[in-house]
Amino acid sequence: MATIPRTEPAVAAPPGPSAERLPDFAxxxxxxxxxxxxxxxxxxxxxxxxxxxxxxxxxxxxxxDGPEIAVH
Known part of the structure; x- marks a missing residue:
């Protein structure tokens, strides 16, 4: 019986803030x-x-009004 090699998915880095600046829509x-x-x-x-x-x-x-406050 042949053994199929197991390949693990690549572990991605956790998402974080982008270095790209957001556009100013003021x-x-x-x-x-x-x-x-x-x-x-x-x-x-x-x-x-x-x-x-x-x-x-x-x-x-x-x-x-910060983002950590849940809005109902």
Whole structure:
């Protein structure tokens, strides 16, 4: 009986942060984007952003808003 050699899958390094910088979308006008897009999901997200967007006077960030806090 012939023995088939066993090959183990290569162990990949655990995922980590990329060294590549994220693009800066700070200058994007979400209102214009919502009005001009024909992508259904993007339009839905833009509308949700606009509905929940506080005015400049209301914009506040709290320490508790960090990613480790579960959103219900």
């Amino acid at each position: 200058g994007v006008d979400v209102g214009v984007l919502a009005a001009r897009t024909d992508h259904a999901r993007l339009a839905e997200v833009a509308a949700l952003l606009l509905r929940n967007w506080p005015s400049a006077q209301e914009a506040v960030a709290y320490y508790e």
